[in-house]
Amino acid sequence: MNSRTTETTVTFWHPFKLKSLDRPHPAGTYRLVIDEEEIPNISFLAYRRAATMLHTPAIATPGGSSQVFKISSEELAKALEADLRT
Template sequence: MNMRSSRSTVTFSNAFSLLGYRGQLPAGDYDVLVEEELLQGLTFEAFRRTATYLLVLGAGGRTGRCEMRATCESDLNEALSRDRAASRSKNDSEAALSPLEDLK
């Protein structure tokens, strides 16, 4: 069985949570590791996703450690959608007009 893996980075602007894990993770950049296997018997090359992991760096006394949290693409996309919505509402609610300056 031929396997391949790819790594990408996602950015959360706000603290977020993932389905199946307790607590919230801080805002920041997170690496995502995707593993795929080659589908056999096709006349063209195609891969099927077998695993998705969010790499979470340790904090405090666990600095230097990295935890691979198993997740799925839909849960990760849902967390990113919630983050975008929270950022939009935060920006909308904090919008304010600057005071008018006296023109001389």
């Protein structure tokens, strides 16, 4: 089965907390990595999301240690939506 990885960024304008994270994180732009797997045995090429990983700290944060958290894409979408409403 083939897979693919996409790297992008997400920006939070306010501090945020996700269930998967160990603590609240400050506003900033964060690296997001999405792994997808090919859906086999269909007549066209399609992929399903296998994992969504958020890299901390924010991109503009100097030094320090980095961590990667596997997160729910649904929870991330809700957090980004809530961030825009704040």
